[in-house]
Structure formats: structure tokens, C-alpha cells
Amino acid sequence: MRPAARLRERLGSAVFARVAGPAGPQNRARIHETPGPRWFGPDRPIRVVHGDASMFIGGLRALLLQSLHPLAMAAVEAHSGYRGDPWGRLQRTSTFLAVTTYGTADHAQQAVDQVRSVHSRVRGTTPSGEPYHAADPRLLGWVHVAEVDSFLRAHRRYGAEPLDGSGYDGYIADTARxxxxxxxxxxxxxxxxxxxxxGAYRGELRPTEEARAAARFILLHPPLPWPARVPYAVLAANAVAALPRWARTSLDLPRLSGLAEACVTPTGDVLTAAIRWAMTPPREQR
Incomplete structure (x- = not known):
């Protein structure tokens, strides 16, 4: 094997292991190799967006944006274990996205049923005394639109094959299912x-100390070995740059000048291209 191929394999394996977890290879085989009807065919936009490396930036943006709903943040703080097991949470989320996007209809429904079962048990009260329940359709709606907006914007800016307007409308329609x-x-x-x-959620959003602490954890203190922190910092900087200004201000994130943002964005292009290269098997191995 040539040095470039070895490097590609090592990097791809390392990224996949981090995102998919120990059960990643088995889950990948089950998702892609099980015969049967799917919720989304191979030509659907959701497959284009969710299969692109821009999801790394979009996912970080989504976490930051979602944290600005105090009920959502309280549920995450009390029940998700994101500080103690952040990679486990990432792996569960990435598996859910993969199953519902690419898996059989039966497996997708099983994944949804499992999440709904968890949500039904997640309830409590915020530090200010507001009750929350993770199965509340209004709260679920916020988590959904913040995620979809983040994935769409990241793909439109960093995706290898950006879609046209109708394609992104199709992506939103796919995620609605x-x-x-x-x-x-x-x-x-x-x-x-x-x-x-x-826009309809803006009146419900406000920064809390829990949201700001989560942002500091996500952006400044990721549980990563030092060599991985530089590329992670690039992803994080691009996620912050992709947030609306009001969200950055709410989370006490640094304000970037137009010149600074212009310098940050190309680093996102380079890094997502590198991740895409590492995680795509050479054509002769497919």
C-alpha cells in the first residue's frame, strides 16, 4: 500500500471510530447491507446532505444554536450526560441519522421508537422553575429546525456538491418525515x-449560564488528544462563524470582523475536503 493510501486509511478509520463508536462497522453493515424498502431512495437530497463532511461543522453549529432554548438546554444538562460521555452522545446521534437516512424502513422506525421512548422519560424543571418534557412537540420542533437549518447552511457553504433551491427544499421536506x-x-x-x-421561536430563546457553559465545553475543552485539537478548532471556528450574530452575542462568543470571517471560511473548506478524502475509499476499493 502506498504511503498516501496508508495515511488515508489511518485518518479515515480514526475519524469513523470517533464518530461511529465501537459498534460502527457492525452498524454500517446493518444499515447499508440489509435488504428492504427505505424511507429515502438513493436520489433524495437528504442522502446528499447527510453523507457530506460539512455535517461536522453543521453539527457543532446545531448544538450551539439548540442550547439557546432554556428548556432544551435544561434537558440536555440534566439528562444527556454530554460532559461525562460526549463521544457516546455523538455516536448515538450519528447512528440515528445514518439509520433514518440510509437504513431500511423497519430499522428507521425502530430507531425512532427508541428515541421516543427515551424522550417520554426525560422531564424536569429548569433552575428558574419552568417545567420541561423532552416529548413536548414544541420543544422537539425547536431542536429539529435548529438542526436542519445548521446542516443546510453548512452544506450550502462547505458541501462538495451544493444543491439548488429545489434540492434544499427537498432536503427540508425529507427531514420533515x-x-x-x-x-x-x-x-x-x-x-x-x-x-x-x-423566527417564531426567537421569543422563547435566551442565554442561560448552562448554555454558555456548554458552549465553552464544546468549543474550548473537547476531550481530544492534542494532535486532534487543531483540526477540531478549525471546525469549531467555522461553526461559530456560521451562527447568526445574535446567537454569538447570546453565548458570549467572539465577534469576528468581516476580514476574520473571510479568513476562517477557507479553513473550513480545506478541512472538510480533507475529511471527505479520508473517509471516502479509493475507487478501486469500492
Whole structure:
């Protein structure tokens, strides 16, 4: 094997192991090799977006944006264990996305049923005394639109094959199917509806100390070996740059000048291209 191929294999394996976890190879085989009908065919936009390395930036942006809903943040703080097992949480989320995007319809429904079962048990009270329940359709709706907006924006900016307007509307419509299965009521199905729904939540969003602490943990103290912190910092900087200004201000994140943002974005292009190269097997090995 040539040195470049060895490097590609090592990097790809390391990234996959971190994102997919110890059961990654078995889950990948089950998802892609089990015969049967799927929720989404091979030509659907959701497969294009969720299969791209831009998801790394979009995922970080989604976590930061979602934290600004105090009920969502309280549920995460009390029940997710993100500090003690952040990679486990990432691996569970990435597996869910993979199963519902690429897996059989039966496996996708099983994954949704499992998440709904967990949500039904997650309830409590925020530090200010507000009750929350993870199965609340309104709260589920916020988590959904913040995630979809983040993945869409990251793909549009960093994706290898950006979609046209109808393609991104199709992506939003695809994700609506998963959202409805999870309990979201009338999820948006195009960019206009997505923008309107995001705006409708603005009055419910506010920074909390828990949200700011989560942002510091995500951006500044990731449980990573030192060699991995430089590329992670590039992903994090691009995720912050992709946030709306009001969200950055709410989380006490640094304000970037236009010149600084112009310098940050190309690093995201380079790193997502490198991740994409590492995780795509050479054509002769497919």
C-alpha cells in the first residue's frame, strides 16, 4: 500500500471510530447491507446532505444554536450526560441519522421508537422553575429546525456538491418525515417555512449560564488528544462563524470582523475536503 493510501486509511478509520463508536462497522453493515424498502431512495437530497463532511461543522453549529432554548438546554444538562460521555452522545446521534437516512424502513422506525421512548422519560424543571418534557412537540420542533437549518447552511457553504433551491427544499421536506415520526407537529417543508419557524421561536430563546457553559465545553475543552485539537478548532471556528450574530452575542462568543470571517471560511473548506478524502475509499476499493 502506498504511503498516501496508508495515511488515508489511518485518518479515515480514526475519524469513523470517533464518530461511529465501537459498534460502527457492525452498524454500517446493518444499515447499508440489509435488504428492504427505505424511507429515502438513493436520489433524495437528504442522502446528499447527510453523507457530506460539512455535517461536522453543521453539527457543532446545531448544538450551539439548540442550547439557546432554556428548556432544551435544561434537558440536555440534566439528562444527556454530554460532559461525562460526549463521544457516546455523538455516536448515538450519528447512528440515528445514518439509520433514518440510509437504513431500511423497519430499522428507521425502530430507531425512532427508541428515541421516543427515551424522550417520554426525560422531564424536569429548569433552575428558574419552568417545567420541561423532552416529548413536548414544541420543544422537539425547536431542536429539529435548529438542526436542519445548521446542516443546510453548512452544506450550502462547505458541501462538495451544493444543491439548488429545489434540492434544499427537498432536503427540508425529507427531514420533515423523520421529524413527524419523532413527534414534531407540522414541521417545515421548504426554506420559506423553515425561516418562518425559526423566527417564531426567537421569543422563547435566551442565554442561560448552562448554555454558555456548554458552549465553552464544546468549543474550548473537547476531550481530544492534542494532535486532534487543531483540526477540531478549525471546525469549531467555522461553526461559530456560521451562527447568526445574535446567537454569538447570546453565548458570549467572539465577534469576528468581516476580514476574520473571510479568513476562517477557507479553513473550513480545506478541512472538510480533507475529511471527505479520508473517509471516502479509493475507487478501486469500492
Amino acid at each position: 423523520v421529524a413527524e415520526a419523532l413527534g414534531v407537529l407540522d414541521p417545515p417543508r421548504n426554506r420559506t417555512e423553515l425561516a418562518a419557524r425559526l
